[in-house]
Amino acid sequence: MAASMQLIGNLLCRITPSILQPLRPFQSLQRIPGQPCLRTSPFMLPSHSFCNEASAEKAAKPKVVTSRYKDRPWDYLESEEYIEKYGTSSVWTGYRRNHKGGIPPQKTRKTCIRGVKVCGNPCPICRDPNIIVHHQNVKLLKQFINSETGIVYDPTRTGICMKQQKLLVKAVGTAKDHGFLTFQIPYVHFSEQDFSSSHDAVGKTPPPPSLSAGDSWYKWYGEIIPDETEVAKVKKIYADYLK
Ligand SMILES: [Zn+2]
Structure with a gap:
């Protein structure tokens, strides 16, 4: 019975601050006995009464998405995760950029990620942090190259932003130089x-x-008169090799 009373007391202690605070804001300046968990000031809004430090830090620091395929981006295209997500089609298949009106924009975006801001529907490469353009990521590069002509697809077709397109073209060039991509x-x-x-x-x-x-080739060569004893010594050493 005593335990259940204590439980009810604890519950009341947790609930009362949020209920009582708008009713009697100036009382919270004093430390109320029996309410040790009350940490609000009269100038603080009631909605902030349950804010803890961890959530404040989370709001201040943007979440940086890091891929576990960062060191080996080509492994992602072999993984089950990728097959489940994209199947056998390329990463850009089915991507459609959001735009106002009926006429689509004639150019792709400059970039999808500016600092910590990510746009509404990022391009096929920017939307998946595991997709990294790298000259050894041959399977990915091949998705953006026409198999017949060997020309990199135009960004208006694939929908990738200009920043990624530049990186892609550079990676394709490097892959060709290193022999990862064949070309005619x-x-x-x-x-x-x-x-x-x-x-x-x-x-x-x-x-x-x-x-x-x-x-003789050098003029001074004929002017040198060698010492006979020295010549004899050398001849003795190299006797086996002299004709
Ligand atoms: Zn992008």
């Missing part, structure tokens, strides 16, 4: 052109005049 080079037929050096217009390089006259 137009074939040039060289058969009708002469690249040989045996053409009449190409003359023979004459030998240097010093060698043709039988002189």
Whole structure:
């Protein structure tokens, strides 16, 4: 019985501040005995009476979304999470940008995320934090490239913002440089052109005049007279190699 009375007392203690505060705001300046949980000031609105510190911090600090595929973004496209979300279609299939009126905008957005602000319906890449444009994320890059021509799709078709489009084009270029993406080079037929050096217009390089006259390459070389004993020593060392 005593325990149930205490429980009722505790409940009353929790409820009373919010009820009593608008009725008697100036009483809360004094510490009311039996109401230790009352922490409101008379200038505070009743709706703020249950605000705790944690929620205030949450409101001040924006939530930064970090992907667990940050280090290996290409793993996301293989994951079950991705297949469940997109299936076999590309990430931009079915995306439609919200716009006023009947005529859609002729250009895509500059960017979907400005600082901490995210626009209403972000583009297919910006809306999913796990999708990261990277030159090794080949499966993603291929979704934005025409398989027949190898040309990157126009952003008006895919709907991605210009910021992501620039990153995408850059990543495609890097992937081609690193050999992650194959591409075709137009074939040039060289058969009708002469690249040989045996053409009449190409003359023979004459030998240097010093060698043709039988002189040594360096003039000072002939002036040096070596010591006979030193020459004998060297000849002895290299006897096996001398002809
Ligand atoms: Zn975007």
